Amino acid sequence: MRPQPPPGTPVPVCGMSAGGCDGAADWPADVSDGSSLPAVELPRKRKGDMEERLSMDCKMEDDLSRSEEEDQQVKIKCFREPHRQIEKRRRDKMNNLIDELSAMIPACQPMAQKPDKLTVLRKAVQHLKALKVGTSSAFADSTNKPSILPQDDLRQLLLRAADGFMLVVSCDRAKILFISESVSKILNFSLLELTGQSLFDLIHPKDINKVKEQLSSWEYPQEHMIDAATGLQVQTDAPIKPTHLSSGAWRSFFCRMKHSRVAGKQEEKHQLPCTAKKKDTSRYCTLHCTGYMRSCPSSQLDSEGDAETPSLSCLVMLCRPLPHGSPQSPKHINAKPSAFVTRCAIDGKFTFVEQQATTVIGYLPQEVLGTSCYEYFHQDDLQHLAEKHRQVLRSKEKIETQCYKFKTKYGSYVSLQSQWFSFTNPWTKEVEFIVSSNRVMSRGPGHIKDEEAGRLKAMQEEIPIIPSLSNGVGTMIYAGSIGTQIANELIDSYSRVNSSPSSGASSPFGSTNEKCPLVSPPISTSASSGGGAASSSSQSDSRTAAGASSATADSSGQVSQLDLDGMVVPALSSFSSDEAAMAVIMSLLETEVNVGQPGDYEDLHWPF
Amino acid sequence: MTTDKEKRRAISREAARRRRRVESEVFEDLSRLLPLQQSVRDHLDKPSVIRLTLSYIRMHTLLTGKTGTKAEASHKVKCGQVTDGQMIRHEFNGGYGEEEEKERYDADASEETNMYLRILEGFLMVLSTEGDMIYLSENVSKYMGLTQAELMGHNIFEFSHPCDHEELRNNLRVTAEEVWSGEKRDFVMRIKSTLTHKGRSANLKSATWKVLHCQGRSKVCVAPSSVSCLLLTCQPLPLSHTLLSTQTFTSQHSMDMRFTYCDQRMTLLLGYSTEELLGRSIYDLCHTRDTNCLTKNHFNLCFKSQSVSGRYRMLVRGGGYVWVESHSAVIPNAHSSKSRPGANQPLCILCVTYVLSGVEEPSLQLSLDQTVHI
Numbered sequence: 012m013r014p015q016p017p018p019g020t021p022v023p024v025c026g027m028s029a030g031g032c033d034g035a036a037d038w039p040a041d042v043s044d045g046s047s048l049p050a051v052e053l054p055r056k057r058k059g060d061m062e063e064r065l066s067m068d069c070k071m072e073d074d075l076s077r078s079e080e081e082d083q084q085v086k087i088k089c090f091r092e093p094h095r096q097i098e099k100r101r102r103d104k105m106n107n108l109i110d111e112l113s114a115m116i117p118a119c120q121p122m123a124q125k126p127d128k129l130t131v132l133r134k135a136v137q138h139l140k141a142l143k144v145g146t147s148s149a150f151a152d153s154t155n156k157p158s159i160l161p162q163d164d165l166r167q168l169l170l171r172a173a174d175g176f177m178l179v180v181s182c183d184r185a186k187i188l189f190i191s192e193s194v195s196k197i198l199n200f201s202l203l204e205l206t207g208q209s210l211f212d213l214i215h216p217k218d219i220n221k222v223k224e225q226l227s228s229w230e231y232p233q234e235h236m237i238d239a240a241t242g243l244q245v246q247t248d249a250p251i252k253p254t255h256l257s258s259g260a261w262r263s264f265f266c267r268m269k270h271s272r273v274a275g276k277q278e279e280k281h282q283l284p285c286t287a288k289k290k291d292t293s294r295y296c297t298l299h300c301t302g303y304m305r306s307c308p309s310s311q312l313d314s315e316g317d318a319e320t321p322s323l324s325c326l327v328m329l330c331r332p333l334p335h336g337s338p339q340s341p342k343h344i345n346a347k348p349s350a351f352v353t354r355c356a357i358d359g360k361f362t363f364v365e366q367q368a369t370t371v372i373g374y375l376p377q378e379v380l381g382t383s384c385y386e387y388f389h390q391d392d393l394q395h396l397a398e399k400h401r402q403v404l405r406s407k408e409k410i411e412t413q414c415y416k417f418k419t420k421y422g423s424y425v426s427l428q429s430q431w432f433s434f435t436n437p438w439t440k441e442v443e444f445i446v447s448s449n450r451v452m453s454r455g456p457g458h459i460k461d462e463e464a465g466r467l468k469a470m471q472e473e474i475p476i477i478p479s480l481s482n483g484v485g486t487m488i489y490a491g492s493i494g495t496q497i498a499n500e501l502i503d504s505y506s507r508v509n510s511s512p513s514s515g516a517s518s519p520f521g522s523t524n525e526k527c528p529l530v531s532p533p534i535s536t537s538a539s540s541g542g543g544a545a546s547s548s549s550q551s552d553s554r555t556a557a558g559a560s561s562a563t564a565d566s567s568g569q570v571s572q573l574d575l576d577g578m579v580v581p582a583l584s585s586f587s588s589d590e591a592a593m594a595v596i597m598s599l600l601e602t603e604v605n606v607g608q609p610g611d612y613e614d615l616h617w618p619f
Numbered sequence: 620m621t622t623d624k625e626k627r628r629a630i631s632r633e634a635a636r637r638r639r640r641v642e643s644e645v646f647e648d649l650s651r652l653l654p655l656q657q658s659v660r661d662h663l664d665k666p667s668v669i670r671l672t673l674s675y676i677r678m679h680t681l682l683t684g685k686t687g688t689k690a691e692a693s694h695k696v697k698c699g700q701v702t703d704g705q706m707i708r709h710e711f712n713g714g715y716g717e718e719e720e721k722e723r724y725d726a727d728a729s730e731e732t733n734m735y736l737r738i739l740e741g742f743l744m745v746l747s748t749e750g751d752m753i754y755l756s757e758n759v760s761k762y763m764g765l766t767q768a769e770l771m772g773h774n775i776f777e778f779s780h781p782c783d784h785e786e787l788r789n790n791l792r793v794t795a796e797e798v799w800s801g802e803k804r805d806f807v808m809r810i811k812s813t814l815t816h817k818g819r820s821a822n823l824k825s826a827t828w829k830v831l832h833c834q835g836r837s838k839v840c841v842a843p844s845s846v847s848c849l850l851l852t853c854q855p856l857p858l859s860h861t862l863l864s865t866q867t868f869t870s871q872h873s874m875d876m877r878f879t880y881c882d883q884r885m886t887l888l889l890g891y892s893t894e895e896l897l898g899r900s901i902y903d904l905c906h907t908r909d910t911n912c913l914t915k916n917h918f919n920l921c922f923k924s925q926s927v928s929g930r931y932r933m934l935v936r937g938g939g940y941v942w943v944e945s946h947s948a949v950i951p952n953a954h955s956s957k958s959r960p961g962a963n964q965p966l967c968i969l970c971v972t973y974v975l976s977g978v979e980e981p982s983l984q985l986s987l988d989q990t991v992h993i
Contacts, residue, residue, distance in 0.1 A: 108669040115676045129638075132645040135672055139652040142679055162732045164682050165756060169735055169743050172835040172850035174803065177735065217977050224864050264864055265944065265973045297930070297942070297975050302738045329738045331834070333930055333944070333975075 175331035178210075178300070182226045182324040185210035197332055198270040198296070215267035215295050225264050226326055260304040262326060265333075267295035302328025349451045357404060357433075357442050357501055359383045359494025371427075371451055373420030383494045384447075389416035389424055397493050403431040404442050404501045414452050426452040441505055659768045670772025677753045678745065681838065681848060733758075741831070741854030748791050748847055750775045762829065762855060764813030780809035780828055782922060791849065804849060805834045807856075807919050807926055830925040832856050856925040856946060872968040874949075876901045876917055879967060888974050890936025891988070906932035906940055906985065916947065920968055924949040930975065934989050939981035945972045 105128075113119040113131045116138045126134070160168070170176065176194035180187055190205050198205075198213075211219050271294075306324050351371060354363035360383050364376035372379075372387070379387075388396050392415035403410040410431045416424035429449045433442045650660050650668045653675060663671070736742065736758050745754040751774050760766045763778075776784055790804050812829035813822065835851035868888060870881035878896040886892055889904075896904075905913055909931035919926035925948045932940040947970040984990065 105666060105669075108666055108673070111673055112669055112676075115673060115680070129642060129645065132642070132649060135676075136645060136648045136652060138676065139649065139672065142676070143652065160678055160682075160754065162729055164678075165732050165743070166735050168682075168745070168850055169739065169756075169852065171838070172743055172852045173739065174834075174836060177738070221864050221866050264867075265975050267976070299944075301740065327734065327738060329735070 173329060173331050175298075175329050177327070178302075178330050179305075179325055179327045180210045180226070182304075182326060185222070185226060188325060197330075198268060200271060213268045215269070218266040221264060222266050225262050261301075262303065262328065263299070263301045265297055265299050267297050268330075270294055270296050297333045298330040299333060300328045300330045302326055351449055353384075353447045353449060354444050355384055355447065355494075356444055356498070358498030359385055359400060359445075362444060368449075371419075371425055371449075372417060378420075383492075385493045387418045389418065392416060393493065397497060399431060400445075400494065400497050401500070403433045403445055404497065406433070407435070408432075417449075428452050442501060655768065659766070663768065667768065667772075671768060674753050674771045677747070681745070681753075739852055739854065741852050744775075744833075744849075744851045744853050746775060746791065746849040746851060748849075750787065750791055753848060762812065762814075762831070762853070763810060764826070765823070778811045780923075783808045803834070803836050804851065805832075805927075805929065807832050807923050809923055810853075830856055830923050832925075832927050856927065856948065866974045868972055868974075870970045870972065872901065872970065874921065874966060874968065876913075876968065889933060889941070895988075903986070903988065904933055906934060908932075916945065920947055920949055933972075934986050935978050935981075936989055937981070938984045938989055939978045940983070940985075941974050941978055942976040943972050943974050945970045947971070 109128050109131050110125075112135055113126060116131070116134050118134045118138060119126055119131055170191060170193045174197070176197055177189065177191040178187065178194075179189040187205055187208050187210055190202060192202060194205065195201055205213070210222065214222055303326075304324050305327050349371075351365040351368040352363075353361055353365065353368065355361045360381055361379050364374075364379055366376065369375055385393065385396070392413075395413060396415055399410050399412050412429045412431065414426050414428045417427045419425055427449050429447045431445055431447050433445045435441065436443045646665055646668055649672055650663055653660070653668070653671050655663075655671070736756055742759040742762055743754070743756040744752060744759075747753050751772065752770055753772070755767050755771050757767045759770060763770070770778070775787065779787060786806055787808060790806055808831055809828040810831050811823065811826040813826045814829075831853040832855070833851045833853045835849055837847065837849050839847040865884065866888065868882050868884040870885065871879045873879055877898055877900045881893055881896055883893065885896070891904075902910065902913060912929055912931045916926045916928040926946075928945040928947070930942050930944050933943050934940045947968055949966050950969050952965045952967040
């Protein structure tokens, strides 16, 4: 800490590039306390000043070039500049630090008003004293180098970060001299099982030679090193064994080590490395081992240590498993995209599709955006999914769907199960979108092949992808309307809440609601579908009618069942205004007269 | 100015001075409580004292906080460590008398830690989710030039390359699911280093970029206060002084990853002859599903000049593949003509590839290259 300036000394103001904005430690502090007049004095250049070096946030510094003269000029210049800004910045920084400090100290938490700087500092002192009492004396008053973290904790953190373990093996027999506790988390063997064993018992048989090479390089005449400057190998034929075995020689290699599935149990004796049977069915994980050679007195190491080798070498290394575990046969590799997220508007139209969805559904995200999810749902699932759709719009919780089939680009279906969750705008209290977290339930074996098969099949059958109004693939249009209706019900419920109850008058179209089941069957040709678009249009009636909720209850059965063939009613999803919808309703009402004559709608005037 | 005003001014000046003195005393007390060396302590200014205090408190919270089974784990570990520590001492230094035990323990503990750090060939960094470097191990000065006391408490974004900020932010995000299972992190970033060639520490303004490979995991404490952070080991990526084994080969590539050279061990390990490979792209040689891995590696090389690839598969002549990992760096092309010194040297990529496994699925042929020529 810098000594206090004697009272009466002019206080330097600008700690710019020379002194650093925050570097003029005590002195600007004085200014900030609101005392005396700012003096005009160039601050001394302080070399060891940390804050000078680290004053990244001084805007002026960024504008500086690196020459000395310009530094000087700016120094002078900055006095003329409102030093208040610099001071303010410095003060803000200090205040932020004090705030952070008060947040970390328990004693400062329950205070009613924000404690002042001095109090916070005093509490910090008390807190530190309390902490010291509780911790080990590793740094309290030892003569050794004190450090912020006690040594044990540092080592522990290190191993945790590296997710590895320390291993010391003797170079001659690869005997495990020391292994750190963390090995139990990685290899699932306990310390007791491993210490004293030979490393070769743990290593994959094919890697034994590699490890031997690393431990004792004198058997290999050629040293292979790389000269990083040229990228060429430096091949030294002369056996330089001593240097490479001496302390400091660096080693870095990969090897596979056995690991047991379960944390070592007594019953699982066969898992112990030393009792491994010939037919080794253990699992291996690949580790990256880095470390260096150390020499150590042999007397402690080996009871069989003899006078011929007065100083044994050992390899001290850190072993870290590679991120993805052991290389295993492809059957076990979990293809990543078994789950993906999509988002859709309240009417079920996709507004966001995660990239990895493509591997599941075959479509690229841009191909499905804007289309309704109902277009891809299998017929059998429409009903239950529509029900869930309704539910999720009205509930604040996650709604789980059952398994359902989703049509992929190639015509095949993939089994999904989703979790839906609606997001409500906190200010307008309206549902803005639905997030769907989709999980693939089953693809069948070798899903890639499935896709290919599906693609082939699609090509063979030539399923037309372009939807048209008059053939079986009309699902694409009509399915979409399901979502829209459900959405419209919701919007309606909002407007009902907001508007006066006068809309509760019975609708002149109310009678058509009951009629809708009658409308559909003669029109539809497929047995499973009922309701059809006519019902969907009568759903739009319910939008304007007061009895919307009852209507939905009535027709929930019909909504999910669409007439898939030949209904010529346009997709209501294209309607955005009540008027347009009204127009359609009107025309449909006209058609009711012709209920018995399916398909004869050419003379209808479509409002779009 | 009236005497009244003058008096008032004098009084307020005196009061301010008193306040300053008291404040400085408190700062002194605080800095004395910090476990730092005296030399370091003398150079601390007030914001630094606060920063270091914050770090100290945060680390303490982190280590004693409950993370599921952390409480028992910590206890077990402390005992375990002590035993391990003794073991290592006995192995290397022989036993000690009881009296000296405690003293020696401290010395050894510190030596052991140093050994750990040395083996790691890097430093430990604990980052908060906002990017504050809560803790840095002392050897950070060896890699960044700036010391632990100077850096701790500052924000990593002030010291890392702007182009890497996005990646950093992605890595700092700790999701709720990670509370119980610390997710792993593995990325490459560029950091400011004030080390010069001679090893001296220069001013931050003339700092150079250093590439660090950061690996680690997230750690979340639930009680007493919710603290989540990343534990990272940061290592520079040296390619030199690596003893290559028989299961390792080197190769050189142009910047688009086409082979320009590979050593003969490649032939032994993968079956291709050198001539076959020259001019071929590495992407041709690898399993399609690992393209992402290779692309990321390539990207890192182009922008950060060094990279560790992670595991990927290389197709073997005759069928099947081996798992490999490559450590690569961009270096000036040694083979180019030296007749134009001073001109920009063309760059090439040097790869050291470690073969991790044996040949898997030897009957699987995924590429025409694998078919054996008659």
